[in-house]
Amino acid sequence: MAQNVTINGVDYNSVPSVKIPIKGSSPTSYAVFVDTSDADAVAGNILATKTAYVNGSKITGNIATKTSSDMTVSGKTVTAPAGYYASAQSKDVADGSVSVPATSITANPTITTSGGNITASVSASQSISPSVSAGYVSSGDAGTATVSGSASVSATSLDQYLLAGNIKNGVTIFGVQGTLALPSITQDSTTKVLTIS
């Protein structure tokens, strides 16, 4: 800036600085005193340790120099502390995803991965072949066995069916003589009509 000053009754307008000989200098050099009243920087505007003058006072900057190592990551948030970054900085942030390589296991159970998803499937089967030894199941042994899933085994006493009326007349099964009279069925070979008598 500049000031209008008066020295020994003489006005000097727009004086930005004053030069005064430095003691003992030869050839003469001058100390320069400047009007700093228009400066407006504060310590927070200047890098740490750097100095300058503002409005007649010397100020020392306090802006710290930072690097990416000063930047912190919490989850997906990056915090860059206030300061001066002398060059461009970068900081990586994990996105929480995990890359799952595509693979499969063919053993039972089957596990497959695709697009980061893991799928497991199980297939199982069991064959049940119930058998009855020679003879029949008595009523006391009759019962029902159920296998969870899709298989079931049942056994029913044959006694209820081993009746004379259920056995053809003239036939004996396990000592039971049949009395069942079966109808006679015939079909006409030309007309295909059935006759039941």
Place this chain on the structure above:
Amino acid sequence: MAQNISLMGATYYDVPAVELPKSGGGLATFTDTSDGDAVAGDISSGKKAYVNGTLVVGSASLATATVSGTTLILTNGFPISV
């Protein structure tokens, strides 16, 4: 800083500033700024200070932050909180 100066045959030691009467009253202060070392890039953009007899206008810009994928990129400069 301060200077040892000779004025009107007298020597003055450790003079940090000179005050002169303003034409309109009051005193104008002229300051020795020879030991300042800040440069424009050390001072926030637009802010002014004097260094070694010269007005210095700051040129350090504010940093800007951008995101590329999962990477935060901060340009050089003075950042506000990011």
